[in-house]
Amino acid sequence: MIQQQALPLDHPVGQDFLRRFFKNQDVLSIPREGDMQPGQCYRNVLKVVAEQGGSPQTGWLLTWWPGRYVEALHHAVWCNPAGDLVDVTGPSFPLMTEKRINFILDRNIAYDELGPSVPSLFQQIDQSEGVRDFISTTCERVKVAGKMKAMLAKLPHEKSGNGIRLLGPRPAELDRLSARHEELLHRQGLYNPRFVAGNFERAP
Numbered sequence: 001m002i003q004q005q006a007l008p009l010d011h012p013v014g015q016d017f018l019r020r021f022f023k024n025q026d027v028l029s030i031p032r033e034g035d036m037q038p039g040q041c042y043r044n045v046l047k048v049v050a051e052q053g054g055s056p057q058t059g060w061l062l063t064w065w066p067g068r069y070v071e072a073l074h075h076a077v078w079c080n081p082a083g084d085l086v087d088v089t090g091p092s093f094p095l096m097t098e099k100r101i102n103f104i105l106d107r108n109i110a111y112d113e114l115g116p117s118v119p120s121l122f123q124q125i126d127q128s129e130g131v132r133d134f135i136s137t138t139c140e141r142v143k144v145a146g147k148m149k150a151m152l153a154k155l156p157h158e159k160s161g162n163g164i165r166l167l168g169p170r171p172a173e174l175d176r177l178s179a180r181h182e183e184l185l186h187r188q189g190l191y192n193p194r195f196v197a198g199n200f201e202r203a204p
Contacts, residue, residue: 034088042115117146141184
C-alpha cells in the first residue's frame with residue numbers, strides 16, 4: 001500500500017528536493033528512542049526537557065508520497081544533556097516505522113508552550129488537482145494556526161492542561177480564525193483516505 005513514508009535520499013526526486021530547499025545542508029540520521037504522541041513533537045520535547053533536562057531542537061523531517069509529492073515537515077527533537085539528538089515522538093505516518101529519521105537542523109526557530117506554526121515545504125511530483133489542493137490547504141491551515149498563536153501570545157492567558165486558557169474576553173477575530181482553521185483541518189483530512197484509495201482528484 002502506497003502511503004506517506006520516509007524520503008529515500010538516494011532517489012533522484014529526493015536529491016532534487018534537497019538541492020532545491022536544503023542545498024549544502026547536512027542530513028542527520030537521528031535515532032527514534034521514544035513513542036510519545038504523534039503530531040505533538042513540540043509539546044513532547046518540552047515535556048522531556050522539563051523532566052530530564054537538555055533542550056529542544058527544531059528542524060525538518062523528510063518524507064514523501066511516492067510519485068505524488070515530497071514533504072519536509074517541521075519537527076522537534078530532544079537534545080539530551082550529553083548533546084545527542086533524539087527523536088522522542090512516535091511515527092508521523094503508519095509506514096514510517098524506521099528506528100532512525102532523516103533530519104535537517106534548523107536553529108532559527110525557537111518556541112514556547114504555544115509551539116511554532118511552520119508550514120511544510122512541499123514539492124509536487126505529479127500534476128493531480130487533489131495533491132495541489134491538499135498542499136495549498138495544508139499550508140494555509142498552518143498559517144492560520146500561526147496567526148491564532150500570535151494573537152493568543154499577546155492576550156492574558158495561563159497554561160491549562162495541554163493548552164492555554166484566556167484570562168479575558170475572547171476577540172471575535174480569534175473566533176473567525178478558529179472557524180477557518182477547523183474548516184481547513186476538515187478539508188485536509190479528506191485527502192489521506194482518498195489518496196490511500198488511489199483517488200487523487202480534487203475533493204468537492
